[in-house]
Amino acid sequence: MQLYGAKVPAKILLAAAVVGAFFLTLQMSRRLPTSEMDDPAGYSADITSGNKFISSENSYECINPYAQPGFIWMDTRTTVDNTSWVPFYSGLLDKQFSQLWDTRGLSVDKIVNDTRYFPNNFPPNDLLKNAPTQWFQLLRHYKNAADTAENRILLKLRKLGTRLYWLKNRSLLVVGDSVDETLVSHLCNSFDASQEYGPTNDSNETSIVTCNIKEWNLTITHWQLGCVGNHCGAGETIESIDQKWDRYFIPTWGSVVGQNGASPDLVIFQLGLWGEQFFVDQYRKYIHGKKIDYSRTPNVRELVVYTRLLRRTISKLRDMYGYHIPILYRTTALKNTKEQGVVALNLDRAARYACRELDVEIMDFGWLVRGYYSFYSDEVNIDKSPLRTLWVNMVFWYLFRTQGGVEVRGDLVRMADMDMTTADAWNICHDTFMKDLKI
Template identity: 70%
Template sequence: MQIFFYGAKALANISLAATVVAVLFLTLQFRGKLPTIEGAAEYSTNSTHGHESISSKTSYECINPYAQPGFIWMETRNTIDNTTWVPFYSGLLDEQFSQIWDTKGKPVDKVVDNTRYFLNNLPPDDLLKNAPTQWFQLLRQYKNVSDAVATENRAGRKMESAEALRELKKQLYWVRNRSLLVVGDSADETLVSHFCNSLAGALDYDPRNSSETSIVTCNIREWNLTITHWQLGCVGLNCSSSAVETPESVDQKWDRYFVPTSDSVVGKNGVSPDLVIFQLGLWSEQFFVNQYMEYVHRKSMDYSRTLNFKELVLYTRLLRRTISKLRDLYGHKVPILYRTVALKNNLEQDIAALNLDSVARYACRELDIETIDFGWIVRGYYSFYRDDVNIDEGPLSALWANMAFWYLFRSQGGVEVRGDLVRMPDMDKTTVDAWNMCHDTFMKDLKIRS
């Protein structure tokens, strides 16, 4: 796993030859994570790539690394790559303490321009080997190597980059023709935009809906990989309390804008997106805050107020209506995740958002919807925001992409346990039951944790 944290940043800064060597080395190392494939000269798009197909009798351990206690490791605060969630492991309490202070209590570090810095050492191998695969970084590496191959072809040269490209294709074959639907607000749209920009994808905005809602589509044409964002919350400049969503207005917006375009987000299985991630917290919170401000005739909004019971009940209605709409469109087999709400970057307490997130966790638990804990994991990282609600491009947006693709990988039949890719997706099947094979276990764990 250690090799995942090197190479991507250097690709843009060093010579082409060194770049190709570094990426080839990384991809060859990555193959060690895959189950061995003897005698496979090339992979086709319609195969399991030599791996066992998943059946109801297959036994494996269901472990979600993003639901485990851990920490975000990043090389620097400005890097897009070299960021991952590192789960703790059972041997952590037995780790030997490494000295970071001398006998006089002064830190053992380095001095640069008279400023002291602690070294940001890579976590130990025993910790890193449990970290989930960085699919986002592999996609970025594929793009960089593909550009290198194109440069070599124009120059009439053949170098090791062509081999590196083949290796990356073998690792990433399963993302081809996939479709991810993200339902939320501008915070989600921003994360989709960051992902698309970092891979030089085609980002298309539907101009017809700019005053009431928005539909944004990112297409990575090399893979026919599509991420679509539907914004349910307020979009226009005049976002008064009457403009923010209620369950009834969701019906109107859904039928007018999303149903006509619903076929465009159908994925490999031919009937639904391969994965849906949704959250409705920020504009619902704005609705309640605005209503309260008007009710008590205040001049400023108060996010520190604890929401009352009826407000929470109304929010659960909105959640249930949205989930019902998704089920009506795509059936009950489509995997759906609730994304936990990230708190706002402001000087006030954000108690209202905490209230909504808490009731949403409960409602989704009762409605058999799993949770992607991105909002919970990044709480407190406010210096990585670009404004009060939107996360800037960098380590946190890279983490979101890695998390989304971990769940997408699982939805296609992939199995990763403690950093080991024990089974790759089966491309011959239009429907895969792998999601349900671990779903009950993860829902049971969610009920215990909550």
């Protein structure tokens, strides 16, 4: 009996070990293995497909990383993939960051000239792990794998597919100016997606450009509204906002409808530079001047007119696609000129207020890149540079959110829920982001 009694715990332990091993194997199978090819350099995130939550040290929170203080990380000024906005969730004054290099107890004034600050090493993981997903890098890795016929690539392709499945049949609409068209073209060209040009007016300041990224049947459309009001510059077509919507955009509204059959999955718009051009040109005519002054502060009446113009544009979009369609206002990137566009800066501030009143969230791209004028290809357009990659990462962060995806402090804590409507997914954090909106 004693011998038999001694065997009972052993069997129990053996059974427990088997169950534990099975559970561990199951858990590990849910984790996506990382590799140099399918993860943004420097960090990875535990994710799963479907509508399940995964374990994370971060709770389910509504945090927009692009609304947090941070900095733009780039390997070089010409890098394509490895670019990210790095929020300062972990304060730079925290002890672990003060110990990144051995200061040997010297005071700050003795180490400020320490050449060990250089070279420009990759940010420490304590910072980088909090950076939002580099979607552009994942997209490019997927395309590179898809274009390779080798069998060894197929596994990596499947792994990447579990992260990007939610892009299938999505639609993005961007309403803006040549800055937006340049950014959209960069995204399309990066995936060899040919661009189709729709009807334009005689001066080409109002235009339509569409591309489709075949790997996911992802449609991206840009509508350039062009000059505003009935007073355009020399050689530009004199048409009102309503006339342009009726003539160019309403007839093509169906081409940007996504899988839901009613609307795009996300709309991003702004009117900053064309609005600025209108007001400075009107002022020049008013004073009978020969030179346009971009450094003049607009008066209150001009700000009122501009906010009414924004409201009219938002109303047009909502009338076309429904009130609950996710809409973002992209803050204006200032000009690469001596004045840098004081008028546009003040119009942008008025737009922030209008968006708060009109229940529209803000994509602060213009604020993040403000000051990076050496990355421009001309006075207004951003060159082929890390700033374009940053724009793509931001856009896909918002697009991921429209599909029910949740990212918290660099962790993809929830993948897209294909059973949720776009409006329901967007509204999970919408009220929080509107409450936190800074004007």
